[in-house]
Amino acid sequence: MAGEASKALSNDVLWGGGRSPFSISYGKMMMWFFLVSDALTFSGLLVAYGFVRHSTTEAWPIGEEVFRALPGLTGSYPLIYVALMTFILIISSVTMVLAVEAGHRMDKKGVIKWLFLTVIGGFFFVGSQAWEWYHFIHGSGGYITTTEGAKYWVQNDEHNTSDPANAKNFHLLRAENSSYLQGTKVEGAEALAIWEKRVNYVHGANMTRNEYGPAQYANFFFFITGFHGFHVFSGVIINLIVLIMAVQGVFHRRGHYEMVEKTGLYWHFVDLVWVFVFTFFYLV
């Protein structure tokens, strides 16, 4: 990139006063400092997640078993939906960096085009996350425990959790290991008899218990992806404001598109955080 940062200047000139020794504007430097503090917050959350997961003696849920649904489809598609979300966010990051590049050429039309696509991508991501939360909270049927301490997964074709025993194709899966929704099938009158003897029926997820595993699992899911989703949402709003300013020609009159660069830094940071959330929450 052209500009001050690539000029070879001696330390005497750089640190001699009257200029930024980092050859970076005040606004950009403050954005970087904010991003470092925000990165520390997100790292703290992910490390806390790792701490709980590593210290717990209960079985921890596995990402590719829990997240394997696609909207409107039945069947198992492990991680495909999350991968799609990741892809949307990466692409919107690319359109953002293309907007920054267009800004460096004072190409107003290019900035508007790429920023618009970035905003669209951001909305798609927030919408995908809303569906993911909906599905996570509703669950895939839940499980019951009996007086003997056995655990059965509750299944039916309608994902009905309010009255599952009367739903179509009601059956139970007797859980033999800690794997999510894995077990031997029990059907018909036998299944109904076990259902009537249930002590507990846990389905979906809330802050105190969930069908996937320890309570902290859902708590961390809500907090980490929620905190990230809040960042995405505010990023979309900021991008939208900058888009309107670009359309009005504010930056063109100013002579540079640095504001696009600064919001771009924030937007790329949101993508960067998602890369880590994707790895540590869904993959490993």
Place this chain on the structure above:
Amino acid sequence: MERDDIIEYSLDAHHSEEAGKAIRKKIYFVTILLTVITCIEVVVGAYWKEWFPAYWNVVKLSFIGLTLVKAGYIVATFMHLGDERGNIRAIILLPYALFILYLIFIAIWESNYVNWSWNTFL
């Protein structure tokens, strides 16, 4: 009042059409790289345990490695940190790395101990 003490570095941050072409080429390269890495991660993450049940821990470690590669490309190319002066790179990355490496170390150490305590005394 007109301020004369602000240096507008951004006025120097323009580049030409040809330079833009080279930059866009780099952006597309990084895009393809990030997409390919993500696809590999998803396929391996979803099916490795069915195909080859062994070496899952090695796979997990390689996921962390691939994530760091992705993060490096995002920070260096998309966020342009690779184009900034070395001193700003250092004040962004070094304090962060110092805090987080220690945090990771102490969290692993302590969670091992907590896990051992629960397994031993409960």
